[in-house]
Amino acid sequence: MKTKHNPRSVCVYCGSRFGTNPAYNTAATDLGKALAKSGLRLVYGAGDVGLMGAVANATQAAGGETFGVIPVHLMDLEVGKRDLSAFVITENMHERKKVMFMNADVIVTLPGGAGSLDEFFEVLTWKQLGLHDKPVFLLNVEDYWTPLTDLIAHQIDHGFADSSLRELFEVVDTVDDLMKIIAP
Numbered sequence: 129m130k131t132k133h134n135p136r137s138v139c140v141y142c143g144s145r146f147g148t149n150p151a152y153n154t155a156a157t158d159l160g161k162a163l164a165k166s167g168l169r170l171v172y173g174a175g176d177v178g179l180m181g182a183v184a185n186a187t188q189a190a191g192g193e194t195f196g197v198i199p200v201h202l203m204d205l206e207v208g209k210r211d212l213s214a215f216v217i218t219e220n221m222h223e224r225k226k227v228m229f230m231n232a233d234v235i236v237t238l239p240g241g242a243g244s245l246d247e248f249f250e251v252l253t254w255k256q257l258g259l260h261d262k263p264v265f266l267l268n269v270e271d272y273w274t275p276l277t278d279l280i281a282h283q284i285d286h287g288f289a290d291s292s293l294r295e296l297f298e299v300v301d302t303v304d305d306l307m308k309i310i311a312p
Contacts, residue, residue, distance in 0.1 A: 135263075135310055137169040137195065139232030141247040142179040143240035144206050152239045155269040156182035158303040159238065164192025166311035171232040173224065174198035174215060175206030179238055184209055197227045225250060234310050235264045239272040248297075255296045264297040265306055273299065 146153050156179040163170050170187045173180050174196025187194050194212040199220050202208070209215070218224045225247060229235070237248045254260050266273040277299060283289040300306045 135168060135233035137171050137232045138163055138234045138236055138310065139171040139228050140183055140236050140238060141240060141244045142172070142183060142238035143244060144173075144175050144180055145178040145241070146182070147179070147239055149239075149270060149272075151270045152179060152272070153182050155267060155303055156238055157186040159183055159236070159267070159306070160186025160188075160192070161190045162303050162307045162311075163187055164190030166307065167192075168311060169193040169195055169213070171195045171197070171228050173206065173228070174209055174212065175202070176209035177207050179240065180206065181209065183238070184212065188212075195231055197224050197231075199224045229254075229260075229262075233262060235262055236267055236306065237265065237273075238267050239269055245276075252293075252296055256293060263310070265309075266297060266299045267303070267306060268299050268301050 140159065142156060160170065160183040164187045170184060170192060172184060175181060175198065184194055184196065195214040196209055196212040197216045197218060198206060198208045199218045216227055218227060229251060235251050237244055251264055255264060268274060280294060284291050284293060
């Protein structure tokens, strides 16, 4: 893909936990700072825990704009962060994902769990079906997403996906690499 983009808002999918490697938190913090420095609005899941909280707090501390979307049933669990530039409460997860997607120009997935995988695969499937053409990135912090890209290669090798699937997203290893593409 390796194309340049001109986004206004970047949707970041990521864990509501920090994970076991401190590099994940560092990447989330660095991404928040970089978005703010580049004048890009953060769109994310509105939580104040884990990597979600790290990316939002870093964006805010650097003077950036934040747009958070959280379903009512996760307000307590994910500690809904009400001090954002925009704070939207939805009825359910489907609505949350739709609002986040519709308010972003670029999608980035940091390390995360099942929810992050769900979000990544939903936008990837929509792109495969021609429902959007937004850039989709995996931020492969210390090879976190390498098993996922291996699985996608396995699906292609075994005939369950066309090789074009691999062209629908881009893997970047660092926040600097990502920012060189989305905010050159």
